[in-house]
Amino acid sequence: MEVIMKNTILSHHPRAYGTVIVLLLVTLNAHFAFAKNAPRYKSAILVDVETGQVLFEENADKQVIPASVVKMMVLLLAMERIEAGEVSLSDTVTISAWASKIGGHQVYLAEGEQFRFEEILKAIAISSANDAATAAAEFLAGDADAFVEQMNARAQELGMEHTTFANEHGLPPDKGQEENHTTARDIALLGRELLKHPQLLAWASTQEDTFRNGTFILTNTNRQLLRKYQGADGLKTGFHSRGAGFNVCATAKRDNRRLIAVVMGASQKSDRYNAVVKLFNKGFNQYKRVVVLQKGFTVGDPLLVNRGKERTTMLVASDNAVVLVPKGKELEITQDVRIPVDAIIAPVDQGMRFGEAVILVGDQEVARVDLVTGDRVEKGNLLELLKWWIVNKIS
Known part of the structure; x- marks a missing residue:
């Protein structure tokens, strides 16, 4: 009715x-507008490389499948071994039967072929070659399983608390095998560590190179971002269709500021690219770099010295305190100086920590810096001790 x-x-x-x-x-328009603006990825994070400050995060601690992004750890371990003098870029790598059979994206290594270690690393960093990743793992650790153990150990050292590596190339597991798992936050940590090695950034920013004496072209899997986004120069993409989706740990530098953007589990390659561009634009356009404290500058009130040559001493910032704040909110930066002692007893060496300065934007903590003695505090002689005893009594 x-x-x-x-x-x-x-x-x-x-x-x-x-x-x-x-x-x-x-x-309908409202629904489609929401769907259009809704993130088409599983997790993301935007980090300032200099400070480690997180400028944006969404599901950053959600476990995801990294796919070829795992090769970042292969490259990190390789560069650390090189810089430690244990191996060299000029060393010869002989390809095993096992490495030659690794499928997916590859440079078609053949059993018994020999390459400079540098060429193997280039193939990983630029073209994300799975067979090259296995060849590097075997070269560095004797076999791939032993190398994966090293990958997991280094991840723990870096504080990658939610990461477990199961293989060195990122391919999906066969029946009975385990999958790699990580988070956007953990990959950002790995990216910051990787950026300490300029050679890796040089490879990661190369759009095209050659391999096997010029007979094979290495094409960068991150070339769209490198070509189109000003300042973009790395780092690593990943994809497979069995749960990983499209992943990337990207970095860009503008005006002496470097950012890392991590996007994991995007539905399409274009979603991955668009999300990274949006994150970078947010970081570069909406935030301002502010030096709150400079290394060596005095902080807080004079600290009383007992038994010292001098009556007081000053604490100084042990390092620069740099923060990124949304533009227009610079006046919301405050310092909370925490010195839990009223006095120190001489002698005290230079650089001894006695407090910290906590930097806040509004009520959000964004940085900390230790407060240390700027100079050595010498013990006073009898006359000096008597002088300061009298001064303390009458002051």
Whole structure:
């Protein structure tokens, strides 16, 4: 009965049709606008490289499948071994039967082929070659399983608390094997560590190179971002269709500021690219770098010295305190100076920590810096001790 009445009303009032249609269009437009603006990825994070400050995060601690992003750890361990003098870029790598059989994206290594270690690393960093990743793992650790153990050990040292590596190349597991797992936050940590090695950034920013004496072209899997986004120069992409989606740990530098953007589990390659661009634009356009404290600058009130040559000493910042704040909110930066002692007893060496300065933007903590003795505090002789005893009594 109710439906019949509604139809009757509409049939006698044509304007009602227009009202209903307008309401439907508004509802549909709102729905599609929401769907268009909704993130099409599983997790993301934006980090300032200099300070480690997180400028944006969404599901950053959600476990995801990294796919080829795991190769960042392969590259890190390789560069650390090189810089420790344990191996060299000029060392010869002989390809094993196992490495030659690794599928997916590859440079088609053949059993018994030999390459400079540098060429193997280039193939990983630029072209994300799975067979090259296995060759590097075997070269560095004897076999791939032993190398994966090293990957997991280094991840723990870096504080990658939610990461477990199962293989060195990122391919999906075969039946009975385990999958790699990580988080956007953990990958950002790994990216910051990787950026300490300029050679890796040089490879990661190369759009195209050659391999096997110029007979094979290495094409960068991150070339769209490198070509189109000003300042972009790395780092690593990843993809497979069995739960990973499209992943990237990207970095860009503008005006002496470097950011890392991590996007994991994007639905499409274009979603990955668009999300990274949006994150970088947010970091570069909406935030301002502010030096709150400079290394060596005095902080807080003079600290009383007992038994010292001098009556007081000053604490200084042990390092620069740099923060990124949303533009227009610079006046919201405050310092909370925490010195839990009223006095120190001489002698005290230079650089001894006695407090900290906590930097806040509004009520959010964004940085900390230790407060240390700027100079050595010498113990006073008898006359000096008597002098300061008298001063303390009458002051």
